[in-house]
Amino acid sequence: MIRTPYLLFLGDAHDQLAAKVAQGIQDWRPENVVGQLRMPGCKADVGAPDMTLEEAWNAGARTLVIGVANRGGVISESWLDVLVEAIGMGYDLASGLHNLLRNEPRLAEAATGSGAALHDVRLPTVSYPIASGARRTGKRCLAVGTDCSVGKMYTGLAMDAEMRNRGLKSTFRPTGQTGILITGHGVPLDAVVADFMSGAVEWLTPDNDPDHWDHIEGQGSLWHLSFSGVTMALIHGGQPDALILAHEPTRTHLRGLPDHALPSLEALRDMALPLARIANPDCVVAGISINTKALDDEAAARLCAEVEDRMGLPTTDPYRHGAGKLVDALEAIG
């Protein structure tokens, strides 16, 4: 667990997109955010109050979260000065960068001195068990995509937020570094050793109240040759009661695989559901999430209506239009 609340470190972000991790935290867990720290030249702003390390500490912040992607994966000297100062004041650090905090000698030394935790959320910190396959109490929902990076995380976050708004029992269960930084816990599934992937998902989604829903962050795609094994482990370790099909309509080929076309939503349904029913015979496809970011309002609404009609399943862009339809579908399951 990462100590909250956070001060979001935006560094010298060269554009808004570079701060998308910080933006995700601010969008989905504003209650975890005290403020943002921007260095000279920073071109991003996630809408949190600008604060110094000291102001944020006095406002309660206990972890400085690296909410920015740096060029080339290097943690620059100018960043290091700020991070070392933060450690000296008592902050923990958290990062999803490929370059690990613990491998920066200045940070490691400062942390040894202060007792600060350096959370490199790309690395597992738990010895996950081998999956038992035993059924668990509580309900689970998993988004499966026609491709990687089609909005599965945002789908889960939006459904979780909608359920909590309705007073329902719900938890978002992150399986990637951005999700882990947003909520402060989770499993970095792509870094887990093969034999323990499915067990890590079981560990992440334990027994719960019969009317509690876990929204498990999806990864990869059954069609994505590089990462389909991770998707499979989510389907079998998660034992979902409900699948959401996730799609981005303007994608011309699988991400990073120019020779491979995306499947249709029908093909995704017909492949994912039988696989899911191996783990949970009661699993259903509950709805469809379309990432309409590249479309204008009219085209987005028209596409969702067309897909809903064609597939006979509640269809929405949960980020643009809200996750109400999808949550309605889960409520109908029980």
Next chain:
Amino acid sequence: MIRTPYLLFLGDAHDQLAAKVAQGIQDWRPENVVGQLRMPGCKADVGAPDMTLEEAWNAGARTLVIGVANRGGVISESWLDVLVEAIGMGYDLASGLHNLLRNEPRLAEAATGSGAALHDVRLPTVSYPIASGARRTGKRCLAVGTDCSVGKMYTGLAMDAEMRNRGLKSTFRPTGQTGILITGHGVPLDAVVADFMSGAVEWLTPDNDPDHWDHIEGQGSLWHLSFSGVTMALIHGGQPDALILAHEPTRTHLRGLPDHALPSLEALRDMALPLARIANPDCVVAGISINTKALDDEAAARLCAEVEDRMGLPTTDPYRHGAGKLVDALEAIG
């Protein structure tokens, strides 16, 4: 690569089954074996000449392979004396034990002194790439099982042996520790980090002659909730041209999962083939391998005939009856 030929270390094996790794090497790669080393009390014999360390060294052995499973995973003191002596003479060591050679202080120290390699084949030694999904030249065959441990490795080894007997181009590609010790190379897939599983299989089965067959060692099962992600990575990283369905007819439930029944061969075919065709649209199911070890001769022959008739696919126990039928099917593919 592990240096060959081997001296097989049987230690004080408490029964024949404890030496099954050594037996596998002797059965499938006798040309890699100079002899066996048995300590007082050893109750196993894999049929290789008994030799001392010195006799085997003079006969050309360069690696002492731990071909025995020890009780409780501990490397006993009596073993260590022999292993240290071997290192001192110039041998490398190779082991698939959970307890790593490198973590035994006496072995690590001796190896530092002599420059010996300590091959712990459960651990990856390569930084595998992320899978590219690009099609590769050459042909590939993968056994997929109704469960774990139904004979997929022996199926691949038997098909490879039969192809080489026929003068065809063929390579067995191990993905587990026993297979790696048998051939001296491979990928310990269950220990590879999730993001790189599929890429590790691509790395293992690179471009080859158009008429060359890789026999990729299968792992897990699409039905086995603990390990199905590994199976998926083999199907998509391997891009097989041919699948062999592997089955053990007396299994009453999935290994280690008492509440989960095995699928039918029909269900396995109908799930595995569409998944394989995502990677390779030309993939076919070429035949069926039945592990009839628990059946008498008549029952074994009858079952294979029944399955062949029912499924319309060449069916055999490749270990008991030879892999000829399965290789015939691959030759028909091209």
